Every structure is written in C-alpha cells, then in structure tokens.
Amino acid sequence: xxxxxxxxxxxxNFNVDGLQDFxxxxxxxQSGLSYAIVAIIGSQSSGKSTLLNQTFHTxxxxxxxxxxxxQTTKGIWIxxxxxxxxxxxxxxxxxxxxxxxxxxxxxxxxxxxxxxxEIADVVLINL
Numbered sequence: 172x173x174x175x176x177x178x179x180x181x182x183x184n185f186n187v188d189g190l191q192d193f194x195x196x197x198x199x200x201q202s203g204l205s206y207a208i209v210a211i212i213g214s215q216s217s218g219k220s221t222l223l224n225q226t227f228h229t230x231x232x233x234x235x236x237x238x239x240x241x242q243t244t245k246g247i248w249i250x251x252x253x254x255x256x257x258x259x260x261x262x263x264x265x266x267x268x269x270x271x272x273x274x275x276x277x278x279x280x281x282x283x284x285x286x287x288x289e290i291a292d293v294v295l296i297n298l
Contacts (some may be wrong), residue, residue, distance in 0.1 A: 174229075174230040174231075174250065175229060175230065175231050175248045175249060175250035175263065176189045176190075176192070176193050176248065176249060176250070177189060177245075177246055177247070177248050178190060178193075178246070178247045178248060178249045178262070179246045179247040179283070179286075180245065180246040181245040181246045181265065181279070182246075182279075183246075183279055183282070193249065193251075197251040197258075199251075199258065199260075202257065202258035205257040205258060206257050206258040206259065206260065207255075207257055207258070207259045207260070207292045207293070208259075208260045208261075208262065208290055208291045208292050208293075209227070209252075209259060209260070209261050209262065209291060209292065209293045209294075209295065210261075210262040210264060210287040210290070210291035210293070210294050210295070211223055211261075211262070211263060211264060211294070211295040211296075211297055212264045212267055212283075212284050212287050212294065212295070212296055212297070213266065213267060213295075213296055213297030213298060214266055214267060214268050214297070214298065215265075215266025215267070215268055216266065217266065217297045217298065218297060219244070219263060219264070219266070219295075219297045220232060220233045220244055220263050221233050222295070222297060223250075223261050223263055227250075227252040227255070227259070227261045228252065228253060228254060229250040229251075229252060229261050229263075230250070231244065231248060231250060231263045232244070244263050244264070244265050244266070245265055246265055246283075247262060247263070247264050247265065247283060247286070248262070248263040249261065249262050249263075250263070262287065262290075262291065264283055264284070264287055265279075265280070265283065267280045267283075267284060268280075
C-alpha cells in the first residue's frame with residue numbers, strides 16, 4: 172500500500188475504517204513490535220511528498236509545479252514502505268504554514284505537528 176491512505180482529514184477527523192483497511196492490506200499485525208514510523212513536517216509546497224516518494228518509494232500525491240504552487244496534501248496520510256525492514260510506516264503531513272488555513276485554524280497545524288512528534292520514531296523537518 173505504497174500509494175497511501177488518509178489517516179486524518181483536513182478537518183481533524185480520524186479515518187478508523189481506512190486504518191483498519193491499511194492494517195489488513197499491509198499485514199501490519201504480523202510485524203509484532205518490529206516496526207518504525209517516519210513522519211515529515213514542514214512548509215506547504217516544500218517538497219515533503221516528493222522527498223518521501225523518492226526516499227521510501229511511496230506514491231503520495233505530488234504537486235505539479237507546472238500548474239503553480241498549490242496545496243496537495245490535506246490532513247495526514249500514511250503509506251507502507253515496501254522495501255525496508257523492519258516494517259516501516261511513512262506519514263505525510265499537511266504543510267504547517269498553509270495559506271488555505273486562517274489564524275483560527277492554526278490549531279490543526281499545531282496539533283498535527285505534536286502528533287508527529289509523539290507517534291514517529293523519526294521526524295523529518297523539511298524547510
């Protein structure tokens with residue numbers, strides 16, 4: 172499941188059914204306690220998804236620079252890295268300085284960053 176699934180949408184809603192499908196499709200339960208989680212946070216349109224795709228061979232949606240800078244990742248997405256042992260889950264986070272979100276919605280950005288820091292074994296910060 173390198174193409175990923177949306178774990179948390181842009182409104183902060185947790186996708187329970189999607190997570191269950193991800194666990195089943197990737198056979199996550201068979202890994203036991205031998206797994207790693209890598210997350211990436213950073214500015215909008217800074218190449219986070221592209222970096223993950225190139226490094227971990229995932230297939231997160233990437234921005235098409237020829238069509239101008241725009242928000243691609245909304246919410247939090249996860250994917251399985253197929254060629255790293257132990258079982259590795261890669262998390263792609265919405266940009267932390269999204270122009271789409273006003274000051275009132277900055278809480279989602281702060282909460283998602285704290286979530287990355289809490290759950291991930293490795294957090295990449297893309298500036």
